[in-house]
Amino acid sequence: MLLTPSNQPSLQSNVEETLNLLERCSSMKELKQIHAQVLKSGSYIPQITVSKLLASCISSEFGNLSYARMVFDRIRSPNIIMWNTIIRAYSNSNFPEASLLFYQQMLHHPVTYNSYTFPFLLKACSALSAFEETKQIHAHIIKRGFGSEVYATNSLLHVYANFGSIEYARHLFDRLPQPDIVSWNTIMDGYVKFGSIDMAEEIFQAMPEKNVISWTTMISGFVKVGLNKEALSLFHEMMIAGIRPDSVTLSCSLSACAGLGALDQGRSIHAYIHKNGIKEDPILGCGLVDVYVKCGEMEKAKEVFRRLEKKCVCAWTALIGGLAVHGKGREALGWYMQMQKTGIKPTSITFTAILTACSHGGLIEEGKSVFESMSSVYKMKPSIEHYGCMVDLLGRAGLLKEAKEFIDSMPIKPNAAIWGALLNACNMHRNLELGKEIGKILIDVDPDHEGRYIHLASIHSAAGEWDQAVQVRREIKERGLMNNPGFSAINLNGVVHEFFAGGGSCHIKEIYDVWEIIANRNLELGEL
Known part of the structure; x- marks a missing residue:
C-alpha cells in the first residue's frame, strides 16, 4: 500500500507506535510479536521501521542473527543502513567471514555507499587475520572516494597496526590530510606493538593534543620493554598536565612500581585510587597486590586481596607468587588450595608460582602432586618453565640423580634454563662430577652466554682442577663474550x-x- 496524503497521519502514528514498541522490546518473543503485528497491518512499511526492526534483531541482549537475515532477505530494496546492520552483526559474531561474503553480495546491488561499511569489514579481517582481504578493502575505500575519510581510514590504520604491518600503517597515516587524535593514538600504539618504542615516543611528543589514551599507550609501552623508570616519570608528567588517569593507566603505573620496587610511588597511587573513589576492579586489585608483594609488604598485599570484591586468577597468582618468593611455601600452598575451593581454574602462570613455592619451601611431594595435576586434573600441557620448576625442586632437595632422570624423560627438549637449574643444584650440594658433566652440556646448549663458562670454571676450581678452570675462562676472552653489568x-x-x-x-x-x-x-x- 503506497503512502498517500489521506493516510499519512495514520501511518505516521503507526510508525511512532511501532518504533516505541521496538525501543521497549526486551525479548525475541516480543520482537516476533511486533514483527507479526507490522506484517498483519498490510500497510506500507517505512524504511525507518525496517531498519529499527533489523537493529533489534541483532541486539546484544537477545538478538538472533538468523532471524535478522530472514527479515533482510525479504526486503525488496534494502538501503545502505540495512546492509551495514547485517555486515556489522556478522563481524561481531563467531562467523566474521560471513560479513565479507555478504559484502560481496552487496557489490552486485545498486546501493549508495557510506564510510560506515568499511570499519565493520576491517574488523572481520582483523579477526580472521586476513591481510590480503584487508588490502582489497583498502583499495575499495579509495575507489569509493573515502580515502581521506578519517573514520574509515582510522579503522584501516588499526588493522594494519594489529597485523604488525607498521610500514603500511605509517604510509597511510602520513597521507591523512588531517589526522585526528584517534589516528595519532593508533599509529603510536602500532609502534608500541611493533616494539619500536623510540618511534612511539617520537609520535607521542609530536601529537598536537593528547588524551588519556595517548598517555596510557606510551606508559604501557615503556612498561612492556622494561623501561619502568621512564613509565613512572611519564605518569608524573601526566598528572602535572592535569590528565585524569583511568584504571588502565593506574594499572600500568602500578606495574612499573612493581618492576622497580618503588613502594612509595605504589602507595601514592593507591592513595590516589582511594581519594578519588576509583573502584578496585580485578585489574587494579591485581596491580596493587603485585606492588606490595614485590616490595615485600606481604601483610598489606593480603589486606588488599581480602578487600577485593572479585578475586580473579591474576590476583590469586600474584599473592601465591609473592609468598613463594619470600620463602613461605606452606602458606602459598594453603592459598592455592583456597583458590581451588572457590572454583577458580589456575593458569600456566599460577602453576609456575605454586611450583616455585614448593621448590623454595622444600615441599617435594606437594610439588610433584601439583605438577601431576596439571595434566591429570586441568588437562594442561606443562611448559618448559614448569619442567624447570620441577628440576629446581628436585635439585634444591639434593635429589640430583632424580633431577637428571627427570630431564632425560622430558617430552620437550631441555633448554639452558633447565640445565642451569641442575648445575646450580650441583654447586649447592657439591656434586662436582655431575656438575662438570652438566656444565659442558650447558655450554653446548648456550655457547654465547658468559655465565655458563664462569659456572663451569668455578666447579673446576672447587675440584682443584686449576688448569681446566683457566682454560674455560680463556674461552670467554677468545669468544669475545661480554657480561651485562648488574645493577x-x-x-x-x-x-x-x-x-x-x-x-x-x-x-x-x-x-x-x-x-x-x-x-x-x-x-x-x-x-x-
Whole structure:
C-alpha cells in the first residue's frame, strides 16, 4: 500500500507506535510479536521501521542473527543502513567471514555507499587475520572516494597496526590530510606493538593534543620493554598536565612500581585510587597486590586481596607468587588450595608460582602432586618453565640423580634454563662430577652466554682442577663474550636511582664522601 496524503497521519502514528514498541522490546518473543503485528497491518512499511526492526534483531541482549537475515532477505530494496546492520552483526559474531561474503553480495546491488561499511569489514579481517582481504578493502575505500575519510581510514590504520604491518600503517597515516587524535593514538600504539618504542615516543611528543589514551599507550609501552623508570616519570608528567588517569593507566603505573620496587610511588597511587573513589576492579586489585608483594609488604598485599570484591586468577597468582618468593611455601600452598575451593581454574602462570613455592619451601611431594595435576586434573600441557620448576625442586632437595632422570624423560627438549637449574643444584650440594658433566652440556646448549663458562670454571676450581678452570675462562676472552653489568636500585624521596656495577653515577661523589665520613668515624671509634 503506497503512502498517500489521506493516510499519512495514520501511518505516521503507526510508525511512532511501532518504533516505541521496538525501543521497549526486551525479548525475541516480543520482537516476533511486533514483527507479526507490522506484517498483519498490510500497510506500507517505512524504511525507518525496517531498519529499527533489523537493529533489534541483532541486539546484544537477545538478538538472533538468523532471524535478522530472514527479515533482510525479504526486503525488496534494502538501503545502505540495512546492509551495514547485517555486515556489522556478522563481524561481531563467531562467523566474521560471513560479513565479507555478504559484502560481496552487496557489490552486485545498486546501493549508495557510506564510510560506515568499511570499519565493520576491517574488523572481520582483523579477526580472521586476513591481510590480503584487508588490502582489497583498502583499495575499495579509495575507489569509493573515502580515502581521506578519517573514520574509515582510522579503522584501516588499526588493522594494519594489529597485523604488525607498521610500514603500511605509517604510509597511510602520513597521507591523512588531517589526522585526528584517534589516528595519532593508533599509529603510536602500532609502534608500541611493533616494539619500536623510540618511534612511539617520537609520535607521542609530536601529537598536537593528547588524551588519556595517548598517555596510557606510551606508559604501557615503556612498561612492556622494561623501561619502568621512564613509565613512572611519564605518569608524573601526566598528572602535572592535569590528565585524569583511568584504571588502565593506574594499572600500568602500578606495574612499573612493581618492576622497580618503588613502594612509595605504589602507595601514592593507591592513595590516589582511594581519594578519588576509583573502584578496585580485578585489574587494579591485581596491580596493587603485585606492588606490595614485590616490595615485600606481604601483610598489606593480603589486606588488599581480602578487600577485593572479585578475586580473579591474576590476583590469586600474584599473592601465591609473592609468598613463594619470600620463602613461605606452606602458606602459598594453603592459598592455592583456597583458590581451588572457590572454583577458580589456575593458569600456566599460577602453576609456575605454586611450583616455585614448593621448590623454595622444600615441599617435594606437594610439588610433584601439583605438577601431576596439571595434566591429570586441568588437562594442561606443562611448559618448559614448569619442567624447570620441577628440576629446581628436585635439585634444591639434593635429589640430583632424580633431577637428571627427570630431564632425560622430558617430552620437550631441555633448554639452558633447565640445565642451569641442575648445575646450580650441583654447586649447592657439591656434586662436582655431575656438575662438570652438566656444565659442558650447558655450554653446548648456550655457547654465547658468559655465565655458563664462569659456572663451569668455578666447579673446576672447587675440584682443584686449576688448569681446566683457566682454560674455560680463556674461552670467554677468545669468544669475545661480554657480561651485562648488574645493577641495584634504591628509592630516595620518591625517586628511583639505579647504580650499575663498574659504572659511574651522578651521585658518585656524594657516595664516596659519605663512605669517607663513615670510615673516618670508624677509625675514631677503633673499629677499623
